[in-house]
Amino acid sequence: MIPRLCPRPAVRPYAAAMGLKRECERCGAERRPVVEINERGVPHGAGPEHRQVHDYVRILECPGCGHGVLYSFSHDCYLQPWETDEPWDMDWTWRLEPEDLTRLRQGLADCPDPLSHLCRCPAHDVLRNERHAAVDQDEARVVLGEDGLPRLRRRTGHQ
């Protein structure tokens, strides 16, 4: 199965219209990040520092209903829009249940700064290294390893 991909024009849209909606589809509350897993580069338009690539992976939670998403964003403006069929901005979303976020928080109990992708704690390292383990489904799970660290897994199918 191909990761769910929101169709997007080749011209970069405004930030507000781009990527995952801030509001939860279930209850309308505004999602908040629980953990920033990985980030590379700086946003498009961020002056001379932006060098074609900006991507990140984070987990967001809805404070209204407790559901969450694993969210992956990828920007690459190496090719001009007329040189490629791929949009500059692409993103992927995997749904997470409230219990996944509970386990995630347990696994992050010793993390000094869940909202920093620069954190080098063991939980962050595991999430960062295994952040692609949940791809090709649109739902993911968070499990706790025997070491107590949070791990991303597919919800169904083979592990």
Ligand SMILES: [Zn+2]
């Ligand atoms: Zn760019």
Ligand SMILES: [Zn+2]
């Ligand atoms: Zn909600």
Ligand SMILES: [Zn+2]
């Ligand atoms: Zn950490």
